[in-house]
Amino acid sequence: MYVMYKRLQQLRRGIALPAPGVPGSLALRHVDCGSCNGCEHELANAAAPHYDFGRYGLSMVASPRHADVLLITGTVTRRMAGPLLAAYEAMPEPRLVAALGNCALGVDVIANPDELAGPAEDLLPVDIRIPGCPPSPSEIVEALLDAMPLLRRPIRKDEA
Amino acid sequence: MTGQIAIEDVEPGDWRSAVGAAIQAGGQFDCLYAVPAGHDPVVRLVMRDGVGVRVLSTVAVASRTDSIVDLLPAAEWDEREAHDVHRVHFDGHEPMRALVGHPADRDAWITPVEGPDVHEVAVGPIHAGVIESGHFRFHVVGERILHLDLRLFYKHRDLEGVAAGLDLARGVAVAQRSCAPCAVANSLACATAIESLMGLEPDEDLRRGRTILLELERLYNHLHDLSALCSGVGFDPGAMTFAALKERAQRLNLRVAGHRFLFDTIRTGGGTTVLDQATAHEAGGELASIVREAGEAWRTLTFMESVQDRLGGIGILDRDQALRRGAVGPTARASGIRTDARAGSPAGLWYPGLEPARPDRPAGDVAARAGVRAVEIEQTGAILGELLARPPCGPGLAVAGRRQAAVGVGRTESPRGATVCCVEAAGGRIARLHLRTASFANWPAVADVVAGAIMPDFPLINKSFELCYACVDR
Numbered sequence: 001m002y003v004m005y006k007r008l009q010q011l012r013r014g015i016a017l018p019a020p021g022v023p024g025s026l027a028l029r030h031v032d033c034g035s036c037n038g039c040e041h042e043l044a045n046a047a048a049p050h051y052d053f054g055r056y057g058l059s060m061v062a063s064p065r066h067a068d069v070l071l072i073t074g075t076v077t078r079r080m081a082g083p084l085l086a087a088y089e090a091m092p093e094p095r096l097v098a099a100l101g102n103c104a105l106g107v108d109v110i111a112n113p114d115e116l117a118g119p120a121e122d123l124l125p126v127d128i129r130i131p132g133c134p135p136s137p138s139e140i141v142e143a144l145l146d147a148m149p150l151l152r153r154p155i156r157k158d159e160a
Numbered sequence: 161m162t163g164q165i166a167i168e169d170v171e172p173g174d175w176r177s178a179v180g181a182a183i184q185a186g187g188q189f190d191c192l193y194a195v196p197a198g199h200d201p202v203v204r205l206v207m208r209d210g211v212g213v214r215v216l217s218t219v220a221v222a223s224r225t226d227s228i229v230d231l232l233p234a235a236e237w238d239e240r241e242a243h244d245v246h247r248v249h250f251d252g253h254e255p256m257r258a259l260v261g262h263p264a265d266r267d268a269w270i271t272p273v274e275g276p277d278v279h280e281v282a283v284g285p286i287h288a289g290v291i292e293s294g295h296f297r298f299h300v301v302g303e304r305i306l307h308l309d310l311r312l313f314y315k316h317r318d319l320e321g322v323a324a325g326l327d328l329a330r331g332v333a334v335a336q337r338s339c340a341p342c343a344v345a346n347s348l349a350c351a352t353a354i355e356s357l358m359g360l361e362p363d364e365d366l367r368r369g370r371t372i373l374l375e376l377e378r379l380y381n382h383l384h385d386l387s388a389l390c391s392g393v394g395f396d397p398g399a400m401t402f403a404a405l406k407e408r409a410q411r412l413n414l415r416v417a418g419h420r421f422l423f424d425t426i427r428t429g430g431g432t433t434v435l436d437q438a439t440a441h442e443a444g445g446e447l448a449s450i451v452r453e454a455g456e457a458w459r460t461l462t463f464m465e466s467v468q469d470r471l472g473g474i475g476i477l478d479r480d481q482a483l484r485r486g487a488v489g490p491t492a493r494a495s496g497i498r499t500d501a502r503a504g505s506p507a508g509l510w511y512p513g514l515e516p517a518r519p520d521r522p523a524g525d526v527a528a529r530a531g532v533r534a535v536e537i538e539q540t541g542a543i544l545g546e547l548l549a550r551p552p553c554g555p556g557l558a559v560a561g562r563r564q565a566a567v568g569v570g571r572t573e574s575p576r577g578a579t580v581c582c583v584e585a586a587g588g589r590i591a592r593l594h595l596r597t598a599s600f601a602n603w604p605a606v607a608d609v610v611a612g613a614i615m616p617d618f619p620l621i622n623k624s625f626e627l628c629y630a631c632v633d634r
Binding site: 005008011031033034035040042044050087110137 | 262407463630
């Protein structure tokens with residue numbers, strides 16, 4: 001156990017991630033709509049020590065009810081269109097939709113068109129576009145941090 | 161990996177006896193698939209024995225043929241898929257529950273489970289974490305699971321349908337897109353199948369280059385699986401340690417082959433990987449460090465009582481059931497079956513003298529499936545270490561050297577086990593491409609072992625198999 005902690009500490013020092021900038025947070029709900037599982041791996045990697053997106057206020061949440069951002073991966077198959085729309089409906093306003101990876105953006109898709117309802121843009125308003133096959137963890141983190149101001153609003157005097 | 165494959169035509173009335181005879185002769189099941197041919201589709205059965213690959217074939221007259229699922233229980237999902245996709249009716253396969261098809265009628269895919277206090281828990285297709293989509297229907301009493309119905313194929317993109325009619329050289333791109341974490345294994349099985357159709361054999365450089373890619377894929381996958389298992393018991397330091405090692409392994413992929421998931425490194429007829437001495441030396445050093453630290457972390461885990469207490473004795477797949485289901489890969493080896501598609505020096509690759517890994521205690525439980533991966537990380541480290549010490553001189557080529565096969569069959573050991581790709585051609589184009597991945601082979605066993613477990617153990621049991629949805633759904 002001691003060795004494990006020591007290694008993790010060494011790793012953290014070695015990587016020296018930049019300090020968080022403007023404070024903020026985004027709760028992310030991921031829905032796989034027919035990916036090859038590459039985008040999922042990179043999204044999960046973004047939470048691991050080399051990127052540690054939690055440090056910048058990003059977190060994965062278990063329910064769309066808790067989410068600010070719907071992260072869509074994959075081509076959006078006919079069979080996932082219903083569950084995707086149900087997840088979107090369950091989210092509170094204001095909310096954002098992110099298309100994560102080329103398939104979700106409708107780029108270089110390999111699939112029988114009869115099996116597809118997507119790309120994501122055909123079903124939902126897409127606010128954040130993250131291209132790549134798959135995008136790297138840093139590209140994912142950067143794109144999400146860039147989107148943070150979209151949900152930021154000035155604090156009204158009377159709510160302080 | 162491939163032999164001189166001819167198709168053995170069997171009269172429809174003799175199908176069961178011919179299959180029975182092939183099993184008697186020592187044939188082991190690889191896959192079964194249908195080929196559409198107008199009114200009468202054709203059913204192919206691919207088997208393997210000590211000599212090579214056999215392909216038995218029969219015509220499903222008016223789309224009907226006899227089921228062989230009682231002779232080869234491992235063919236259950238194969239027959240269900242052929243039924244749903246190619247409308248082949250298998251006489252004797254009762255009840256024929258929907259697999260690829262998603263009928264609205266729940267009785268078409270759910271097993272009726274009745275009794276006092278029995279209720280259903282529906283999970284998915286969307287899951288709580290960053291997980292692929294698929295639906296689980298648990299039949300439970302309290303916390304105890306009586307039965308699990310799997311409903312996958314939410315991600316069905318009909319990739320096999322897309323492949324039909326494409327130029328032979330494009331098959332690999334379709335196989336690769338089926339699944340990122342198995343990209344090398346799937347596309348190499350496909351490339352090997354197509355090369356055997358064309359009568360091509362890989363030269364020494366290509367064999368070595370491809371073996372490096374297969375093992376790099378195994379390394380980051382196994383590290384990922386151990387990280388997932390630690391998450392499954394809520395042990396975050398372990399999850400983060402193995403996740404960090406996985407990240408280093410994927411950066412190694414980028415350095416050695418130009419892509420974190422090794423995409424576009426497998427082509428039909430030749431290689432793509434060129435390693436100079438300096439890069440190979442540097443990669444060898446990083447590899448050794450990753451493998452050493454993974455061993456260190458694994459030893460730490462073995463002393464963590466609270467972790468070990470969750471792993472032992474749950475999700476047991478005993479050897480007989482693993483054999484019956486045709487389980488493959490680390491799952492089968494954890495149940496004490498000595499099987500590995502890399503053993504016996506397959507012709508297109510470089511695995512001199514490799515023996516299937518042996519876990520300390522092949523009890524078929526979650527602990528054994530974790531343990532076998534720890535052993536295999538060392539094994540992969542040793543293979544890669546040797547190959548990187550004497551890297552291939554060039555990308556390599558597949559050269560004409562054998563008779564052209566009527567059906568191309570490629571077989572690789574993916575991180576999850578034996579993966580088979582069959583390709584048939586007509587006029588230089590793909591007539592039929594069928595990809596049966598290790599995940600497809602192992603999913604039925606997940607449902608088996610969950611019966612009797614409690615709900616909170618399901619995520620852990622599931623993670624100990626760590627199967628893909630993408631290359632099952634295709």
